[in-house]
Amino acid sequence: MEKTLVFGHKNPDTDSICSALAYADLKNKLEITAQPARLGSVSKETQFALDQFDVEAPKLIDKVEEDIKEVILVDHNEFQQSVDNIKDVRIAEVIDHHRISNFETKEPLYFRAEPVGCTATIINKLYKENDVPVSKEIAGLLVSAIISDSLLLKSPTCTQEDVDAAYELAEIAGVNLETYGLELLEAGADLSDKTVKELLTMDAKGFAMGGEKVEIAQVNAVEVTKVYENQKDLEIEINQIIKERDLSLFLFVVTDIINNNSEVMALGDGSSKVEAAFGVTLKNNRALLEGVVSRKKQVVTALTDMFNK
Amino acid sequence: MEKTLVFGHKNPDTDSICSALAYADLKNKLEITAQPARLGSVSKETQFALDQFDVEAPKLIDKVEEDIKEVILVDHNEFQQSVDNIKDVRIAEVIDHHRISNFETKEPLYFRAEPVGCTATIINKLYKENDVPVSKEIAGLLVSAIISDSLLLKSPTCTQEDVDAAYELAEIAGVNLETYGLELLEAGADLSDKTVKELLTMDAKGFAMGGEKVEIAQVNAVEVTKVYENQKDLEIEINQIIKERDLSLFLFVVTDIINNNSEVMALGDGSSKVEAAFGVTLKNNRALLEGVVSRKKQVVTALTDMFNK
Numbered sequence: 001m002e003k004t005l006v007f008g009h010k011n012p013d014t015d016s017i018c019s020a021l022a023y024a025d026l027k028n029k030l031e032i033t034a035q036p037a038r039l040g041s042v043s044k045e046t047q048f049a050l051d052q053f054d055v056e057a058p059k060l061i062d063k064v065e066e067d068i069k070e071v072i073l074v075d076h077n078e079f080q081q082s083v084d085n086i087k088d089v090r091i092a093e094v095i096d097h098h099r100i101s102n103f104e105t106k107e108p109l110y111f112r113a114e115p116v117g118c119t120a121t122i123i124n125k126l127y128k129e130n131d132v133p134v135s136k137e138i139a140g141l142l143v144s145a146i147i148s149d150s151l152l153l154k155s156p157t158c159t160q161e162d163v164d165a166a167y168e169l170a171e172i173a174g175v176n177l178e179t180y181g182l183e184l185l186e187a188g189a190d191l192s193d194k195t196v197k198e199l200l201t202m203d204a205k206g207f208a209m210g211g212e213k214v215e216i217a218q219v220n221a222v223e224v225t226k227v228y229e230n231q232k233d234l235e236i237e238i239n240q241i242i243k244e245r246d247l248s249l250f251l252f253v254v255t256d257i258i259n260n261n262s263e264v265m266a267l268g269d270g271s272s273k274v275e276a277a278f279g280v281t282l283k284n285n286r287a288l289l290e291g292v293v294s295r296k297k298q299v300v301t302a303l304t305d306m307f308n309k
Numbered sequence: 310m311e312k313t314l315v316f317g318h319k320n321p322d323t324d325s326i327c328s329a330l331a332y333a334d335l336k337n338k339l340e341i342t343a344q345p346a347r348l349g350s351v352s353k354e355t356q357f358a359l360d361q362f363d364v365e366a367p368k369l370i371d372k373v374e375e376d377i378k379e380v381i382l383v384d385h386n387e388f389q390q391s392v393d394n395i396k397d398v399r400i401a402e403v404i405d406h407h408r409i410s411n412f413e414t415k416e417p418l419y420f421r422a423e424p425v426g427c428t429a430t431i432i433n434k435l436y437k438e439n440d441v442p443v444s445k446e447i448a449g450l451l452v453s454a455i456i457s458d459s460l461l462l463k464s465p466t467c468t469q470e471d472v473d474a475a476y477e478l479a480e481i482a483g484v485n486l487e488t489y490g491l492e493l494l495e496a497g498a499d500l501s502d503k504t505v506k507e508l509l510t511m512d513a514k515g516f517a518m519g520g521e522k523v524e525i526a527q528v529n530a531v532e533v534t535k536v537y538e539n540q541k542d543l544e545i546e547i548n549q550i551i552k553e554r555d556l557s558l559f560l561f562v563v564t565d566i567i568n569n570n571s572e573v574m575a576l577g578d579g580s581s582k583v584e585a586a587f588g589v590t591l592k593n594n595r596a597l598l599e600g601v602v603s604r605k606k607q608v609v610t611a612l613t614d615m616f617n618k
Binding site: 098099100101102103105106108109115129296301 | 420
């Protein structure tokens with residue numbers, strides 16, 4: 001039997017896990033044997049969603065085995081965010097909502113990227129295009145992904161399509177969007193048992209900006225000041241990461257899910273780019289970025305512009 | 310007024326011209342101001358289609374002017390096949406059916422690639438997804454593109470979706486698919502007034518294969534031997550192109566639209582790759598490739614494998 005593997009990016013967030021589960025479900029209903037997988041551990045937020053809708057986490061993999069015929073990437077396309085042996089496998093499809101970069105194929109494929117807030121919104125559309133009804137469980141996973149990526153519809157990445165999909169899916173899933181949404185975000189913002197290292201890696205992504213290497217880690221929090229209680233330990237760990245990976249900048253973004261802004265900490269030679277990009281002054285390596293909640297739409301674009309100057 | 314420009318690849322074929330015209334029409338009907346454009350001259354085949362349905366050719370451009378807000382690429386994504394200043398403009402959308410390579414964006418976009426035989430087939434689907442009816446003229450352009458790309462449904466790149474779209478569009482356009490299809494292909498295969506230089510450039514594409522530069526030119530013909538009457542002149546011109554562009558291989562593919570095979574001529578240090586890729590022996594630099602009609606699906610993939618060995 002020809003097997004197709006469906007997975008999201010490394011350091012998977014709720015969208016990467018839930019979209020992989022949902023898209024594999026859609027493929028199976030279309031009689032294509034697909035298995036969901038994940039490239040990293042399940043976050044508390046994602047686990048809350050899986051528990052709520054009684055769905056098991058997809059299988060953890062660190063490479064694509066030889067018996068896999070082809071793969072489908074969801075929620076990412078850049079090879080450095082994908083499985084390590086991505087260049088050795090046939091990519092049959094990509095379903096994504098990010099910029100396209102460091103991606104290529106030898107043959108034509110199905111590539112569906114849309115500038116919406118969440119991959120799950122596109123997958124909901126694909127169920128409709130294929131005339132397959134969304135089950136209660138899958139609706140629960142998809143609405144969880146949208147809540148997570150859009151910070152309960154408050155992120156500037158959130159489009160009308162995401163809003164419409166979220167309300168529609170919440171109804172199928174049998175949850176109240178606002179109540180369940182806040183519960184889900186709070187589950188993810190519970191950082192009480194996280195080590196310093198975990199805070200810096202649980203949702204970290206690497207970027208190439210103007211020839212420099214930049215890493216941006218983001219966590220959601222209800223009480224931002226609590227996260228910075230161990231600032232000295234965070235700094236020691238970040239400086240070590242900077243040295244190991246030869247980074248120009250490590251930016252730690254702590255996003256306040258109640259007030260919808262972010263307190264960031266910047267270390268590395270490129271720290272001044274943060275000040276220039278957001279018109280702030282770093283004090284004790286930190287600054288408050290009013291209204292900034294989206295790494296993709298607000299942080300990466302502003303920093304890329306500064307590094308390209 | 311914000312303007313969006315829609316265009317296909319350099320050395321435009323019928324799909325690149327007709328898909329640009331059709332997708333600009335769809336955008337305008339969705340109240341987005343879009344203008345079709347082209348990056349090269351109109352072939353006899355394309356002109357036949359335009360005359361048949363009384364549509365004017367899109368405007369010829371050699372660069373994107375400053376008053377253009379964003380562009381939409383149809384029928385290509387590789388930057389070397391696009392407008393020269395593609396890296397300086399915002400790419401809002403891509404609608405394509407080729408492999409993805411040498412393409413990147415800074416921001417998320419709408420990217421719709423499907424492994425079908427023709428961009429026009431995807432555009433026909435986009436009319437439906439947006440609930441916009443296809444007019445008689447646009448149906449005529451779209452079916453012409455499918456006939457051209459699929460060699461009247463005979464190419465191995467042709468999928469069931471292309472076949473279904475072709476019959477559906479032919480009916481809206483009010484033409485008999487087989488009769489009109491052969492007329493269109495014959496109009497394109499009339500090479501009687503072409504200079505040697507024109508034969509080698511009218512549908513030529515450059516490729517990077519295993520670190521080497523390869524160029525593949527293709528023409529359709531009813532009488533293949535006639536094209537090779539001036540073989541010596543073709544060779545002189547090809548050798549000059551090889552020298553100028555530092556090519557490892559120039560492959561000239563003359564496709565017989567009646568018998569559905571191709572007589573190729575290969576020059577350059579990489580010529581032996583053609584023999585290995587297709588299991589043939591070049592005699593007088595030429596070989597008959599039985600059943601080979603698709604540059605994309607049969608020629609490029611087989612040669613890329615050989616250059617990567």
